[in-house]
Amino acid sequence: MTRTPLLAGNWKMHGTRQEAVALAQKLAETIGRVPGREVVVAPPFTALECVGRAIAGTQIRLGAQNVHWEPKGAYTGEIATAMLSEAGCTYVIIGHSERRQHFGETDETVNRRLHAALAAELVPIVCVGETLAERDADATAAVIERQVASGLAGASSAQIARCVIAYEPVWAIGTGVTATPGQAQEVHHAIRRQLVGLASDTTAGRVRILYGGSVKAANIDALMAEPDIDGALVGGASLDAAEFTRIVRYEEKEG
């Protein structure tokens, strides 16, 4: 089963509209067309529309960093699927560890957001990952299994096939410490085996599982060489056009 590699940049709370457009314009030039890759950028909500214009006509797709499960209502600070689709999004990041850590995101709310995204034909990028304390306590496998099972609860096999999962060990996010390719592969493989049980062999073979956590130009080639690593969710390094370009063009020789 061949899976098209997906390289996604999570810009987090970085970038005024002006800064975001400048970055998007550079990326449109450098990675606007890279055969055999899918590329997504997820700027702050305020910059979705202008970044969408800057990448129009390229293969770069627009993603959001979160979505609420209700279509509208008194949910101050949240955003609905229709608002994201209207702004041009086709992907949405769900359950990022920063949302879990700082904003009370739970397995249950991740699941509600997932169903809203699927119903709106947005591709969910569902983030899972263990903390350092959990890894040190040998709880990584159990934590990931729980997060995947509850995150995808109630989704049909066909819906699971449309999901992307991002394995992002919390201890590797924004720390400069990357999981070794072997550590990441071990978890990715376990997730894929779990998907066989939750859906089917075929579906498990289709789902892209991204690695995230201090991905940079210097480590992307080794990560992508692992059989179950199908791409990357990139934070800090996605804010640097040259660095993200090199990440998207992994394996390609420079010069």
Ligand code: PEP
């Ligand atoms: C992320 O925010 O999803 C992430 C992986 O961040 P960083 O690449 O900066 O570790």
